[in-house]
Amino acid sequence: MIEKFFTEAVLVGIIASGIRLATPYLYASIGETFGQRSGVLNLGVEGQMLLGAFAAFYVSLTTGNLWFGLLAAMLTGLIMGLGMAFVSINLQAVQGISGIGFYLFGLGLSDLLFQKLMGTVVTVSGFRPIYFPVLSDLPIVGQIFFNHNILVYGAYAMVFVAWFVLNKTTLGLKIKAVGESPEAADSLGVSVSKIRYLTISFGGMMSGIAGASLSIALLNVFQQNMTSGLGFIAVALVYFGGWRPIAVMGGALLFSMVNSLQLWVQVLNIPIPSDFAVMMPYVLTIIALVVTVQRVRPPSALTKPFERGH
Amino acid sequence: MSDSQLLPTGQKKINHLEMIEISKFFPGVIANNRVNFDVKAGEVHALLGENGAGKSTLMKVLYGLYPPEEGAIKLDGEQVVIGSPVDSIGLGIGMIHQHFMLVESLTVAENVALGLASTRGPLTDLDIVSQRIQELSEIYGLQVDPKALIWQLSVGQQQRVEIIKALYRGAALLILDEPTAVLTPQEVDEFFLTMRKMMDDGHALIFISHKLHEVLDISHRISVLRDGHMIGTIPVEGATKEKLAEMMVGREIGLKKERVSNEKSEKKLILKNISAQSDRGTPALKGIDLEVYSGEILGVAGVSGNGQKELAEVITGLRNVTSGQVVLEDEDVTGLSPKELINRSLSYIPEERMRDGMIKEFTVAENLILREYDQLPFANNGFLNLKNISTHSDEMIKSFNVKTPSQETTVKSLSGGNIQKLVLARELFRKPRTLIAAQPTRGLDIGAMEYVHLRLLEQREEGTATILISEDLDEILALSDRIAVIFEGEIMGIIDREEATTERLGLMMAGVVE
Amino acid sequence: MKKIQKTLAMLLLVVLMISACGGAENEATVVEVPADIFKVAVVMPSAINDLAFSQSMYDALLAIQADTGADSFEIVYSEGMFIVDDAAAAIRDYASQGFDLVIAHGSQYGSSLQEIAPDFLETSFAWGTTVDTFGLPNIFAYEARAEEGGYVNGVMATMLSESAVIGVVGPIETGDAKLYVDGFAVGAAATDAGTEVNTNWIGSFSDVALASEAAQTHIGAGADVLTGTAQMVVGAIGAAEENGALWFGTQSSQSSLAPSIVVANQVYRWEVVLEDMIDLIHGGTYGGQSFEITLANGGLVIEFNGDYALPADVQSAADATIAGIIDGSISVFP
Ligand SMILES: Nc1ncnc2c1ncn2[C@@H]1O[C@H](COP(=O)(O)OP(=O)(O)OP(=O)(O)O)[C@@H](O)[C@H]1O
Numbered sequence A: 001m002i003e004k005f006f007t008e009a010v011l012v013g014i015i016a017s018g019i020r021l022a023t024p025y026l027y028a029s030i031g032e033t034f035g036q037r038s039g040v041l042n043l044g045v046e047g048q049m050l051l052g053a054f055a056a057f058y059v060s061l062t063t064g065n066l067w068f069g070l071l072a073a074m075l076t077g078l079i080m081g082l083g084m085a086f087v088s089i090n091l092q093a094v095q096g097i098s099g100i101g102f103y104l105f106g107l108g109l110s111d112l113l114f115q116k117l118m119g120t121v122v123t124v125s126g127f128r129p130i131y132f133p134v135l136s137d138l139p140i141v142g143q144i145f146f147n148h149n150i151l152v153y154g155a156y157a158m159v160f161v162a163w164f165v166l167n168k169t170t171l172g173l174k175i176k177a178v179g180e181s182p183e184a185a186d187s188l189g190v191s192v193s194k195i196r197y198l199t200i201s202f203g204g205m206m207s208g209i210a211g212a213s214l215s216i217a218l219l220n221v222f223q224q225n226m227t228s229g230l231g232f233i234a235v236a237l238v239y240f241g242g243w244r245p246i247a248v249m250g251g252a253l254l255f256s257m258v259n260s261l262q263l264w265v266q267v268l269n270i271p272i273p274s275d276f277a278v279m280m281p282y283v284l285t286i287i288a289l290v291v292t293v294q295r296v297r298p299p300s301a302l303t304k305p306f307e308r309g310h
Numbered sequence B: 001m002s003d004s005q006l007l008p009t010g011q012k013k014i015n016h017l018e019m020i021e022i023s024k025f026f027p028g029v030i031a032n033n034r035v036n037f038d039v040k041a042g043e044v045h046a047l048l049g050e051n052g053a054g055k056s057t058l059m060k061v062l063y064g065l066y067p068p069e070e071g072a073i074k075l076d077g078e079q080v081v082i083g084s085p086v087d088s089i090g091l092g093i094g095m096i097h098q099h100f101m102l103v104e105s106l107t108v109a110e111n112v113a114l115g116l117a118s119t120r121g122p123l124t125d126l127d128i129v130s131q132r133i134q135e136l137s138e139i140y141g142l143q144v145d146p147k148a149l150i151w152q153l154s155v156g157q158q159q160r161v162e163i164i165k166a167l168y169r170g171a172a173l174l175i176l177d178e179p180t181a182v183l184t185p186q187e188v189d190e191f192f193l194t195m196r197k198m199m200d201d202g203h204a205l206i207f208i209s210h211k212l213h214e215v216l217d218i219s220h221r222i223s224v225l226r227d228g229h230m231i232g233t234i235p236v237e238g239a240t241k242e243k244l245a246e247m248m249v250g251r252e253i254g255l256k257k258e259r260v261s262n263e264k265s266e267k268k269l270i271l272k273n274i275s276a277q278s279d280r281g282t283p284a285l286k287g288i289d290l291e292v293y294s295g296e297i298l299g300v301a302g303v304s305g306n307g308q309k310e311l312a313e314v315i316t317g318l319r320n321v322t323s324g325q326v327v328l329e330d331e332d333v334t335g336l337s338p339k340e341l342i343n344r345s346l347s348y349i350p351e352e353r354m355r356d357g358m359i360k361e362f363t364v365a366e367n368l369i370l371r372e373y374d375q376l377p378f379a380n381n382g383f384l385n386l387k388n389i390s391t392h393s394d395e396m397i398k399s400f401n402v403k404t405p406s407q408e409t410t411v412k413s414l415s416g417g418n419i420q421k422l423v424l425a426r427e428l429f430r431k432p433r434t435l436i437a438a439q440p441t442r443g444l445d446i447g448a449m450e451y452v453h454l455r456l457l458e459q460r461e462e463g464t465a466t467i468l469i470s471e472d473l474d475e476i477l478a479l480s481d482r483i484a485v486i487f488e489g490e491i492m493g494i495i496d497r498e499e500a501t502t503e504r505l506g507l508m509m510a511g512v513v514e
Numbered sequence C: 001m002k003k004i005q006k007t008l009a010m011l012l013l014v015v016l017m018i019s020a021c022g023g024a025e026n027e028a029t030v031v032e033v034p035a036d037i038f039k040v041a042v043v044m045p046s047a048i049n050d051l052a053f054s055q056s057m058y059d060a061l062l063a064i065q066a067d068t069g070a071d072s073f074e075i076v077y078s079e080g081m082f083i084v085d086d087a088a089a090a091i092r093d094y095a096s097q098g099f100d101l102v103i104a105h106g107s108q109y110g111s112s113l114q115e116i117a118p119d120f121l122e123t124s125f126a127w128g129t130t131v132d133t134f135g136l137p138n139i140f141a142y143e144a145r146a147e148e149g150g151y152v153n154g155v156m157a158t159m160l161s162e163s164a165v166i167g168v169v170g171p172i173e174t175g176d177a178k179l180y181v182d183g184f185a186v187g188a189a190a191t192d193a194g195t196e197v198n199t200n201w202i203g204s205f206s207d208v209a210l211a212s213e214a215a216q217t218h219i220g221a222g223a224d225v226l227t228g229t230a231q232m233v234v235g236a237i238g239a240a241e242e243n244g245a246l247w248f249g250t251q252s253s254q255s256s257l258a259p260s261i262v263v264a265n266q267v268y269r270w271e272v273v274l275e276d277m278i279d280l281i282h283g284g285t286y287g288g289q290s291f292e293i294t295l296a297n298g299g300l301v302i303e304f305n306g307d308y309a310l311p312a313d314v315q316s317a318a319d320a321t322i323a324g325i326i327d328g329s330i331s332v333f334p
């Protein structure tokens, strides 16, 4: 039974599909990392993804241009992010609840638009895997690393951009300061609301791209509620990753690889009940992170609205 | 004083800053009532007043953190509008806050660089910042490691970071809100050297302190606030402690209580060969042996950062020991949780009271019952008895003279000293059998300080075993029966009160073994 | 000022919520209608156009309406009710509004229905897919013998598979999904015992991404023919199309999604049993019976995709199998 596992095809399959599956999580959770690092919890990621997925799909379908679709998803996410920023910064609303509000809004609106504008499930021809001369043809390595579409590579690039911004730039310093001690940042002339507007609308944009990566790159369809909780898992990955982009990527990869592993477990008829198999990614991810990652404190000001003088 | 119009940092001097008829109201409180205040280049202008008198508020108005209800600010004769710290920093005003404005999870250099333009555009230039920090710390004698994380630093070290932060920004006018409250006598001396250097360079300095001898030592002029009103401004020549105290309080203070000799009876708390690590993982305590008797105050003197914090935390269950034993009332309590120790009538007045002692978003009344919220008379079968809680709060507020609009006010809007009083009220009310008090009077005005001393001595007479951790040698000498000196995690020696002198203690604090 | 802000924030949230619910439920407003109109309400877990389970019911109701005319047959629906509590609230709502028949289209709604139905004895309820009426006089149960079409699809799939590996993507191992998948495997084994049928239960009815990945896993394991059930399979169909694998559908026709690779679909025609129920209701019987759709009663239909050129031998084998199941000479689960 088990020896079936250690064939090249299976291992390559698991890794390649893990890398692919992690894409939407990466966009969404990297965006969320920025928001949370600056002290704002956005639980509306799922809604932003759904609207982004729809916008990307619909615009690609009607214009025939995938880049327009991607742009539409970014804009949609950005607008949703600005809304979330307004509610949590200007109106100082309770972040958890308003996030859920935005989730329901995105869920409902994307479905409504889908009904009104499309009526039925159709497909679009999405981003194709990029062909790298020589590299893509390499055995094993080619299949694992050089056989993905542009949005998959974009996701991993964003992880390193995020790491760089947070650790090497003055902007990153401001973001971290605002999330840890908005009073201190404010007393040095850093505008807390400006930084938070920036991170949350950026997060919205990233969620929009996450949605697009599903609807016009990985699946090439749009369906009601197609994200199916993925946005919430992305939020959880931010916690598991201890608010650090690289660790968040580790979590996303682990989760996705175990997910693709459990698919293989079933396909290879390894006698584990399917109910347990589908739990594997959740259980193993939690165990692995509990064991390997030392607990990190969340940003001190997370979920706390800032008002000068308090 | 140099005559140039520029400071050594290249910043333009602020020759004369005036605050005119400033008023600031909070719900239920007039924090500043038509206050006039001014400061000139090359002088130290001290601001005095009881806890809650409105000193910090006035300074926050100047720094742009609070918009005033009325009044004007003039800089070198011209009216300026200071709407936010961006404006004040731009005008050359720097502030060192009573409660540090530091990002704990960031490094010293990152805290200094925060909000400043970098020489590398969007990228940080922490190496350059670190270099400049080194320079500044050499000029002004402020030793600090630019790479250290703030939360790993002692309070005194954090203070230095705050000063460097302001100097780095080329502040020409520096507001120092109780900077010495956290410093040891030696550090105060060094700090005064720094201040004098800045003064000579032509900085304008505003200095807030509750320690009258410091004020008399360093200031040119002294202003006193009482209940939001400016009582008066006098030159240092001719000022005396008595006169200042009377201006502050409006009456003479005379709460002094004499220490009576006390039979020390059974051993309450024994530390056997305790070792523990600091947050950084370096050894902080190295084989500490201490015994405290009931009815005794054991003073622990030492420069901050020599293991005092770890010592208090080990005893109160907040930190694990790497070896050794804590024995409380003949029982091994090593490794017990804080809650279990509280139940054994152990109280703790933490050094970082804003962080460890209070929940800022809770009201005064709620904070006062944080420890016994689930016990009679405050709760019965899981229900809070609001009436008892309210009566209790009123009593505490009255006896500790806490200035608060009401017991429903959230703690975050109280003045610094009044927050301290609340922690003390809560911890001392319990009449603990064992008490660990870390810097219990830091930041308190003289009236409140005398009151706390009185309460500590009363507790002593009732048989409480107290460890008093303090850098204030006057306080240690006034209250302790025996004095232990801690240096680099080791006890340098324990001497009786009668044999102790400031000089002898000072030497031991510097690591000279008896 | 702060109060005003907080109020504003709450208001904004309420508006958001309302707009969200409006989108999710898409409830038609009920107008006063003459008594001779038959009013049906249906609560469904996914969208009416999911190309699967929910759409099969919606299409059936539309078919009846086309027969009887819109003025005497009114349809109201709540779709996307994947949260059972929301569905229960909708069911109760419809019942109290005096609908003649309230359909709870999803086996997960059973326990809610069991609680609600006794309160509305003048209203007829139907739920599926199941055979259980809870012994209540106003609940009809309906079920699809999905294994029949599964068997037929299994026969065709085995004949068309060159690699002799077939992949199946299912949601959760229960209900008509399990019947279909089991029937498919039996059909495949009856045709060629050497063909490997691998099944993947992904644990979700809505996770399109995982369904797609499951399909790719099957293809990676050598499958060249795939099938699957429930609404999330649209992801799997996309993956199949991209990799040139053949697809067999069930519940609704999925040919439109990928005309070049969909071979055939088992289509549910719920109107067959719905019409029986409606007749009973007119006659004063509000429930207590269970129905099933089968190849024999025309409730299940194998629909061949005209765009796919099916080899003649496969076509005739399929026809023979269908006939065999109808006349009883083939029994799927002996
Ligand atoms: N943000 C705030 N909201 C409401 N009331 C406040 C706020 N800040 C200060 N106060 C009140 O204003 C008064 C003056 O406080 P302030 O902090 O200026 O006192 P202080 O003179 O600095 O006292 P201390 O010596 O204790 O630091 C106090 O009664 C305090 O409760």
Ligand SMILES: [Mg+2]
Pocket: B055, B056, B057, B098, B177, B415, B416, B417
């Ligand atoms: Mg103050």
